[in-house]
Amino acid sequence: MLIKEFISKSDKNTMISMMFKYYRLKSIRVKEKSIENHAHFNVDTGTLELSTKYKQIKTIQLKDFLITILHEIKHAIDAKRYGWKKFKRMYEMEQNMISQGHYPGKDDPYKDNKYEIDAENFGRKNFKKWYMKFKKERFF
Ligand SMILES: [Zn+2]
Secondary structure (H helix, E strand, O other): OOOOOEEOHHHHHHHHHHHHHHOOOOOOEEEEEOOOOOEEEEOOOOEEEEEOOOOOEEHHHHHHHHHHHHHHHHHHHHHHHHOHHHHHHHHHHHHHHHHOOOOOOOOOOOOOOHHHHHHHHHHHHHHHHHHHHHHHOOOO
């Protein structure tokens, strides 16, 4: 069985589009940006930023790539559900509650933030389904 070593930029973009369509996120603003991570949901602007840094990705990095994209997609789903401005306030409120010591045992406004935990769980729960789908459709 031959597995492609790399996934091209256009295949990568097609995969992202398929996920966006599935989660009905067409109304979410997307911006290409030179960032270190594959993607980042900017809570301050309600924009999903996609990295232009990687022209292609290695197939062995696909799991991490999918988890990252799905993590950011979960933020976008929340932003769409509540409206991004309201979601920004909810997210910041959560950060403040942690910073001010309202949650025993939680001290990191990022890592302990429930929206971050939800997003990470969403990514880890759903990546396999997409991995199998993309494999079946011969992206790699
Ligand atoms: Zn996040």
